[in-house]
Amino acid sequence: MFEKVYTRLLRLYPSPFRKQYADEALQLLRDRHRDETGFFKRARLLWDLVVDVFVSLPQEYRNSDAVRDEPTLSASAEGIPSFMVLEKEPLGRGAILLGSALSVTTVFAFGLLVRWSMDYLPVPGSNGRITPIQAVVERLNRATTPDAGEGDGEGASESTSVGASEPQPRAERAASLAPASSSTASPAAYLASATGSWRGVLTDANARPVRSAEIHLIGGHGELVALTGEDGSFAFSEVALANYEVAVVLAGREIAYLKTLPVKNLSTPSKLTLAPGGRLVISSPGK
Amino acid sequence: MPKRKLDPLPAAAFQIMLALADGDLHGYAIMRQVEEQTGGRLRLGPGTLYGSIQALLEGKLIEEIARHEDADGRSERRRYYRLTVAGRKLARSEAEMMADVLRVARARKILRGDYV
Numbered sequence: 001m002f003e004k005v006y007t008r009l010l011r012l013y014p015s016p017f018r019k020q021y022a023d024e025a026l027q028l029l030r031d032r033h034r035d036e037t038g039f040f041k042r043a044r045l046l047w048d049l050v051v052d053v054f055v056s057l058p059q060e061y062r063n064s065d066a067v068r069d070e071p072t073l074s075a076s077a078e079g080i081p082s083f084m085v086l087e088k089e090p091l092g093r094g095a096i097l098l099g100s101a102l103s104v105t106t107v108f109a110f111g112l113l114v115r116w117s118m119d120y121l122p123v124p125g126s127n128g129r130i131t132p133i134q135a136v137v138e139r140l141n142r143a144t145t146p147d148a149g150e151g152d153g154e155g156a157s158e159s160t161s162v163g164a165s166e167p168q169p170r171a172e173r174a175a176s177l178a179p180a181s182s183s184t185a186s187p188a189a190y191l192a193s194a195t196g197s198w199r200g201v202l203t204d205a206n207a208r209p210v211r212s213a214e215i216h217l218i219g220g221h222g223e224l225v226a227l228t229g230e231d232g233s234f235a236f237s238e239v240a241l242a243n244y245e246v247a248v249v250l251a252g253r254e255i256a257y258l259k260t261l262p263v264k265n266l267s268t269p270s271k272l273t274l275a276p277g278g279r280l281v282i283s284s285p286g287k
Numbered sequence: 288m289p290k291r292k293l294d295p296l297p298a299a300a301f302q303i304m305l306a307l308a309d310g311d312l313h314g315y316a317i318m319r320q321v322e323e324q325t326g327g328r329l330r331l332g333p334g335t336l337y338g339s340i341q342a343l344l345e346g347k348l349i350e351e352i353a354r355h356e357d358a359d360g361r362s363e364r365r366r367y368y369r370l371t372v373a374g375r376k377l378a379r380s381e382a383e384m385m386a387d388v389l390r391v392a393r394a395r396k397i398l399r400g401d402y403v
Contacts, residue, residue: 052332
């Protein structure tokens with residue numbers, strides 16, 4: 001039994017060591033096994049072998065690496081990153097089979113895990129199992145649903161909601177809720193309905209248009225940038241309906257609009273004013 | 288090219304050299320001799336034993352000798368190892384260094400008199 005176990009343990013050692021000393025090591029084990037009888041001595045022998053493997057195995061790999069004569073694969077690859085190969089011998093058929101089986105099992109298990117996690121992620125509002133793509137669309141939809149109550153009670157000339165002058169169309173609201181209640185809705189059609197546009201004019205405190213200023217829309221999905229034209233106008237199209245922070249960068253100086261700005265579809269442009277004191281005031285026409 | 292490190296000399300390698308000081312031994316006999324000379328404190332496992340032997344062979348501190356004929360004239364299928372002159376010299380200097388340490392420890396009354 002000892003010999004069988006140790007023969008398998010010996011396979012863990014570097015091949016040069018195995019070739020040179022495997023027979024000797026097994027002979028030593030046989031000698032000890034012959035001389036050391038009784039439960040206590042046999043248990044001690046087993047303990048010695050286990051400790052010996054743990055102590056000597058790393059040492060042997062370190063040493064076999066130190067005395068390697070021929071250049072390693074990574075050294076001969078001329079700058080191309082490659083793995084350091086500890087074993088010099090070509091891989092055996094069993095090792096290749098085992099490696100392949102392990103790889104396939106790992107990929108399969110990972111796939112199952114991803115599928116399981118996507119299937120069972122709680123999606124509030126959904127009344128049944130939906131596909132992963134629909135789950136993502138659902139989450140995007142929830143993230144982009146504007147908060148109607150936000151920004152109320154702010155300054156008279158200032159509106160935090162660009163679309164505050166226009167109530168959200170009933171049809172749009174219905175469209176935004178459709179995927180939650182119906183799993184047959186097309187994701188592409190839904191995504192198209194979840195975008196809007198925002199345009200406006202940037203002026204200074206004296207109502208003169210500011211050109212070549214960068215308007216940044218910073219949201220949870222990233223950052224959009226538009227440049228103002230000669231008349232200070234700018235436009236964003238295909239903007240996901242979400243809450244954004246607005247910043248204006250003029251000659252390297254950033255002026256941020258500190259409140260959150262919900263973007264909705266707008267037919268009339270917003271008015272951005274660089275007020276004295278480095279403030280940015282956003283107002284909607286008619287407000 | 289980096290070589291196996293024998294500086295400082297590992298305890299297992301030093302004990303193997305001491306075991307071979309009296310004569311040529313094969314692996315199992317070295318293991319038994321080391322166990323005996325350390326009062327059972329050090330039992331070299333096969334991996335440690337042959338790893339150390341390999342390092343000592345590469346350092347030319349021991350050498351492998353032709354198969355040994357035992358008392359019955361029967362050839363044993365074992366490799367025997369012998370301490371080289373360089374190995375003996377290194378073992379002596381290592382022992383002298385330890386003797387110096389021992390002398391200092393005794394002078395500092397860290398060791399009692401029963402240690403030689």
